[in-house]
Amino acid sequence: MQRLIAVLLLLCVGVFAAESSFGSLSSVKASGPSSRSSIALTPASAEVAVDSSYILGPGDFLDVMLENSYLTVQVAPDGTIAIEECGVANIGGKTLAEAKELILDLAARRYKREFCYVQLAALKKFKVNAMGAVGQIGQHMVDPQTRLSYFIRQMGGTVTRANTEDVQVIRGKDTLHVNYSAMSIDGNFDDDIMLEQGDKIYVPYVGLGDNVAMIFPGYKTSVAYKEGRTLQEYFELAGGARLHSFGYKAACVREPGKAPRWISVTEMGSTVVSPNTEVEFSVQEMLVYVGGAVNFLGRYPYDPSWRVLDYVAAAGLNTISGSWSQIRIWRGTEPEAISVNVATDQVMPGDYIEIPKSHYESFKDFTLFLASLLTVLSSAFIIYVNYK
Template sequence: MCFHRISLILLFFSCLAFSASDIKSPSSFGFSLPSTKSARNSIAMEPMAVEGVIDSSYKLGPGDYLDIMLEQDFFSLQILSDGSIAIEECGIVQIAGKTLAEAREEIVKVASKKYNPEYVFVQLSQMKKFVVSVMGAVKQVGQMVVDPQTRLSMALQKADNILGTGRKDDVWVIRKGDTLHINCVEIFDKGNFEQDILLEQGDRIYVPFMNTLDMIALIFPGGSRVGVPYDSSSTIAQYFEKAGGDRMHNMGYQSVTIRYPDKTTKVISAKELNHWKVPPQTEIEFSVKTLFVYVGGAVMAMGKIPYESSWHAIDYIAASGVLTQTGTWTQVSVVRGNQEKIKVNVSTDQILPGDYIEIPKSRYETFKDVTMFLASIVSVVSTAVIVYINYVNSANSK
């Protein structure tokens, strides 16, 4: 009895051992479990917002992330500061400064010690980040983190754009001892994207300030003030474009007030901007108000006429219509400012907006009017005398 029990116990353990040795692995059923020794690392990576296909000449460097598939094993590796990556059980690969195709060749060489080269796949999963500096005439100076697809215009936008006193036409990009001079006016105003360069690691951006002694100030409605560099060949219309006025809301500018360095003032209509050039340190103020000159006196149509900077008094008088009783040019006067009445030369003296041009009648017409007035008085007096005499005679006859 005891022998049978011992035999049964031995038989039971023998069956257990046989069953354990006969259990099939997952691979025997035609599939395999994923490897757990090389899962994606825990660093959260943001999706790339690329502006197009990444150039095949792009050079890998520290900070770039690579997704590597080695047969059934998957790796997500960041290129280290020394330019290398480490593949488990294979070794270290130096890939900094290489293109993605060149890096794959190096990875295949090292990984072939353990993996089949035909099943090695490498792709760039995220580009590196680096720091550039922005200084000078920008609203926010300092450093910013960018990637290799960041262009100069994007960096300036992150710096809250160029100040009104900054030189948009000569932005410096200091790169490895060289200085690139970029005309951002070509980028922002004319869409010349070839000037909008991609930034590189170590770039320093400097926006020079304008020389205040060599500047033109433009003042827009609301008090907005923009400075642009003086250019002896530029007209007011070109300064307007350089200041970005053509990209602002069209407010319907009607007139422009020019304040020269010597404190003199000139007002012109907006349609004359292409013909006017100004010296350095001039202020140019744009207005939406229509300017007028007022004409009264011995003219056909009294009233207001739109201001023209090139016109003189004789032009406004002609526009109002000359009459036969219009006086001589020497009699013309202008009421300006605080009701100050001044004599002007109708063909040479400047007329300002708001002036009132008074054209008296000719001396003959004035004499005729006085004569007619006196005649009317005499007529009234004589009539009154006749009525009085008749009244007296009538009273005496009674």
């Protein structure tokens, strides 16, 4: 009895499953030869409108409406799409407008053309090859409608010796030269081109010669030399404006064959240097020492634009005893006296400015010393004679 009941239950289940299957098949036939793909498509975010001139290629998805049927097809690696009971259309490399006509002509073999429709469902991703002075060389997967600036950031940016003024985008037989520095510094968005499938990016290096080295605290880079370019422009090209502000006090300029000189950061916009110059930015509190015949001895903050005359004026020259003509600077780890022109010669950080007394004051001090010495000797002689 139990076996009979089990057999009857199995027969009921089989009949129910068969009815379900026939029902689903009939629904497919009623809806057409194919249904919409079950692939979950991520909506493509487009910066600009994708018009009929968009070039289709492998990876693009199209929504195709065939009377009452609705399906999604993907462009195959060979550039073709297939529609059941209609055939195959080669749309790779065609514009969206051209592809629509080819697909509608293909669908017209079985469906009424006026009841068919084609639209772009999702844009293709593609690979772009990056070489040269970039953080990550090689092939990179690129989202549709990616601009050059975003792609460069996506691959780790450029290295310290990159010539960002001549980023080359090789597109087929043409080469586009893009000034990435002008784009990122001046906001020249016209040069921020949209990448296309097949593009190759090359960022050249700055040559070992004819450059200007920029030395920041814990960071050093170089920029390609260009005649007439100011230090402010080199600073911006080196990315100094995007670095953390350490409160630079001054910059030491070391040009080949010349003595180092210091300039204030406000002078950078008018300072032009020669090739292979090093510019080092300092954040230390730099001092100049003033002593001698002045009213206020001590230390004074270093200012690259100041000369000896300015420091002496700040210290207050004692015009009665001091002498302009005898001012000297003591400089170096083993100080040596240097005669300077108080109005033109530059002062360096750590210098000691000595304002000696005038010859008259020195002679007066010497005579006072001799008089004091004679007084002591005479007093000693009188004491000695009285003691005897």
